[in-house]
Amino acid sequence: MISRVLAADLPKHVGSQVRIAGWVHRRRQLKSIGFVVIRDRSGLAQVVVTGPASGTTTENMSEETVVEVHGLVTANAQAPGGVEITGPTFTPLSDRAEPPPFGLYKPHVTATLPTILDNAGVALRHPRLRAPFEVAAASVAGFRRTLDRLGFTEIHTPKIVGSATESGAGVFGIDYFGQRAYLAQSPQFFKQALVGVFERVYEVGPVFRAEPHDTARHLAQYTSLDAELGFITDYRDVMTVLRETLAGMIATVVERAGDVVDLLELELPEVPAEIPAIDFVEAGELLTRHTEPDPRGEPDLAPAHERWLSAWAARTHGSEFLFVTGYPMAKRPFYTHPDPARPGCSNGFDLLFRGLELVTGGQRLHRYRDYVTALDARGEPLESYQDYLSVFAHGMPPHGGFAIGLERWTARLLGVPNIRQTTLFPRDLHRLNP
Amino acid sequence: MISRVLAADLPKHVGSQVRIAGWVHRRRQLKSIGFVVIRDRSGLAQVVVTGPASGTTTENMSEETVVEVHGLVTANAQAPGGVEITGPTFTPLSDRAEPPPFGLYKPHVTATLPTILDNAGVALRHPRLRAPFEVAAASVAGFRRTLDRLGFTEIHTPKIVGSATESGAGVFGIDYFGQRAYLAQSPQFFKQALVGVFERVYEVGPVFRAEPHDTARHLAQYTSLDAELGFITDYRDVMTVLRETLAGMIATVVERAGDVVDLLELELPEVPAEIPAIDFVEAGELLTRHTEPDPRGEPDLAPAHERWLSAWAARTHGSEFLFVTGYPMAKRPFYTHPDPARPGCSNGFDLLFRGLELVTGGQRLHRYRDYVTALDARGEPLESYQDYLSVFAHGMPPHGGFAIGLERWTARLLGVPNIRQTTLFPRDLHRLNP
Incomplete structure (x- = not known):
């Protein structure tokens, strides 16, 4: 098995097949292209899902589900960190996650302190x-x-x-x-x-x-x-x-x-x-x-x-x-x-x-x-x-x-x-x- | 005030006047010469007290009394660490200490575990x-x-x-x-x-x-x-x-x-x-x-x-x-x-x-x-x-x-x-x- 690469290290691997792993931070589905952002301890990585089945793929996961992704590191100036993963294969490492108490993917925290503390x-x-x-x-x-x-x-x-x-x-x-x-x-x-x-x-x-x-x-x-x-x-x-x-x-x-x-x-x-x-x-x-x-x-x-x-x-x-x-x-x-x-x-x-x-x-x-x-x-x-x-x-x-x-x-x-x-x-x- | 020198560092100061400080680890009084061993966090230092008043000086301290000593670092192959302090002036930093529960200066521990724990x-x-x-x-x-x-x-x-x-x-x-x-x-x-x-x-x-x-x-x-x-x-x-x-x-x-x-x-x-x-x-x-x-x-x-x-x-x-x-x-x-x-x-x-x-x-x-x-x-x-x-x-x-x-x-x-x-x-x- 190839070693896991952390999100922050992806720019060093442009052009290589890699394995990343983390939490589904956010999904976005456009007409025939989907984006899945993966969060690990080092930061975020964008994964691009294309083709007719992309909607199904992104639907099958939920935010906070833990997944492993194999794919190609591809330079893309518009992606966060200047790279993204294309041609991905997803393997779930956890069951489909229940929705978190508030949007963990939002740049700012939308929850009140009691909500945060109750769900620390x-x-x-x-x-x-x-x-x-x-x-x-x-x-x-x-x-x-x-x-x-x-x-x-x-x-x-x-x-x-x-x-x-x-x-x-x-x-x-x-x-x-x-x-x-x-x-x-x-x-x-x-x-x-x-x-x-x-x-x-x-x-x-x-x-x-x-x-x-x-x-x-x-x-x-x-x-x-x-x-x-x-x-x-x-x-x-x-x-x-x-x-x-x-x-x-x-x-x-x-x-x-x-x-x-x-x-x-x-x-x-x-x-x-x-x-x-x-x-x-x-x-x-x-x-x-x-x-x-x-x-x-x-x-x-x-x-x-x-x-x-x-x-x-x-x-x-x-x-x-x-x-x-x-x-x-x-x-x-x-x-x-x-x-x-x-x-x-x-x-x-x-x-x-x-x-x-x-x-x-x-x-x-x-x-x-x-x-x-x-x-x-x-x-x-x-x-x-x-x-x-x-x-x-x-x-x-x-x-x-x-x-x-x-x-x-x-x-x-x-x-x-x-x-x-x-x-x-x-x-x-x-x-x-x- | 000159900075304090640790016992372990004394060999670097041969020929200099220094200030050391620590606990009186052990006293030994011979006829006209006394030895006071000082313990600090780095180790032990031997201090030599000579002259007619040496007995009085070493008597005035007790084991575990905290003292400061000014004196000359002198090479002596027979002293622990190869150096000793001569011509000392002692200044007490604590009151005369009560005797410890067992001899702290003995190379090996003579007390039982309960005595040690009761007096940790x-x-x-x-x-x-x-x-x-x-x-x-x-x-x-x-x-x-x-x-x-x-x-x-x-x-x-x-x-x-x-x-x-x-x-x-x-x-x-x-x-x-x-x-x-x-x-x-x-x-x-x-x-x-x-x-x-x-x-x-x-x-x-x-x-x-x-x-x-x-x-x-x-x-x-x-x-x-x-x-x-x-x-x-x-x-x-x-x-x-x-x-x-x-x-x-x-x-x-x-x-x-x-x-x-x-x-x-x-x-x-x-x-x-x-x-x-x-x-x-x-x-x-x-x-x-x-x-x-x-x-x-x-x-x-x-x-x-x-x-x-x-x-x-x-x-x-x-x-x-x-x-x-x-x-x-x-x-x-x-x-x-x-x-x-x-x-x-x-x-x-x-x-x-x-x-x-x-x-x-x-x-x-x-x-x-x-x-x-x-x-x-x-x-x-x-x-x-x-x-x-x-x-x-x-x-x-x-x-x-x-x-x-x-x-x-x-x-x-x-x-x-x-x-x-x-x-x-x-x-x-x-x-x-x-």
Whole structure:
């Protein structure tokens, strides 16, 4: 059997008999000539059916039926890609397909988000709906490639944990052989402990939040790109590594998902050699002068404030990225390292990208007694943190890290408003299927 | 501040003042000279403390305290790596560390497995206990690199699912916003659906099994290296991709974890150009002639049989890998494709490696009506599988795939008997911490 040729490679085979295979993307029957467009993972191929039986041939298939086609690759400047297949023989590889939930062959997506999500397994075949995940895969490859180069070790940590202590967000409970256990909200404690083993670690994996709110940017499960590194001077070393990582992610998207960048006409951001940073207090002063106060009155940035600051960075620094540093300790988790010069302010940062918080990071405490003080101050019992704390009693270097939400990152790159559009099978308050 | 030099790079800096940083691995005090060995992620560095105060200096530190050392790199053929640091100044980066649960500086591990597991965050700092995870990280990098090259797309699928339908193994239940949900036992259904989108997909992620048995090769969570590909002729195409993948994993271990291969004196397997395969029936005949019958009387291979067959393949084919093909349909999940010539036999296979089943794979059903028949025959209600089945009604190519258990793979490469030794923080019937 001759090897299968992908649609995108057909121009290299003009004048040859080939075998292609894929989904019937679209059929068109004119009087005595029919066109069948075949879709495979590389793109589209046009097959021309002529002669009196052409109508019957194209009628016998339906959109999404999987077929194999043998035929001659023929140059035709008018065909997509400049080639088409003539004199074809079709062999079905699946039964005749049922009609998809909406026209997968239409250049733009005509379905609503709920229709897409309810039928994800089929809907994602639309080239524009599949595209975000090619950007996501390239981004993750760039994340790993950059950190591998910087001497990081990849880790895989437990998603089932014994206590629900790490953050304020909601957790999912599990029945674990009759014991109560929880789904991990992040690999935070594990990645810190493993700085003691490997110095520099990263993990790409699912994290779980029992988010009781229906928003466009929260899901019950998302993919967290986590990194943590030891022997830092302070949070600025973490920001430097993060900057390198983002640049590596963008470069890999260009390299591996160029077709998709073209298809979606994406404008990829430039990552400045140094991402501008603004202190939280200074940001607050700007916001007071230029925006409405946060109705919640909280010492944190409201979404509108994030958008304003992001626009400000673009205007004044020509950067789509902005670090906000020195967040109040009160708004950060207990393991956050304070700024030695301003104990109420943290050595933690957020990274805003195109109007939204994309990354949270910072320096962590690394001395056992600092953890004891921090937990005491929050009235938290030390016992719940015993396993976690023990590594600090056994010598830990100054360290810090960050976490990037993959789906958020992809959504920002694509300019789509809802992270459900960049999640293969989203899980939320109302959605547990497909 | 001068940049930090890693221990392994010191020979390049003979004659220079440098800064190193790491953990105090070991102290030795002779009459008027002291030695402090510093451990960092690259290896060990010897620091020489001379003069009357040397005893005080080495006393002030303890093993595992984190320090920074400034000093002169001096050649000394007797020192490890041929260099040592003289005229040092020490700066502590952590408080004085508490004694570790066992001697981390001893060349071999003196602790029992329970002690190691109870103190994993500190115990894994021992170079021999850390080593398996460097082999694991390199293996995963090789898995991805090979499949990237073969046109696969990386995916991230839900770990929370609405029904517990996929396999016979136990599942963990979750309270999902008041609804009953489950932890996914594998990405099987998702990866199959996504063959319809990307043709070739892989996922590296956690899978969950509520294993009620305490064995050396089962855990409640492990890392599954999953791949699935469309447009295959049959299961043999899957075996070919698996063979490529294993060869890529071994090559990447050699390339990225060579130090560890040396430290542990590993004998890495050769992956033959074609891995030998034996049919299940033929294997059964061999076993009947040469071994005791399986006391369970099941149409499956007992662990002793896997060991015997593996030894047989090594003896007769010179291969540490052996495919067993044509497993009885009765022993495979409902989505398994039968052998068209022998409907009671499957197009599924197992791969044995060094006496143990390492990979399960095969061709899957791809026609909707075949799923209906298969589920009917097992008395399973179609409704529970609605979302899964719909993709098959909408046109799916012949496809198949495989799953490699990362921790098992690493354990076999290292020749360690228990997968808890190749899992950072194992989760089992009795262990939910650390």
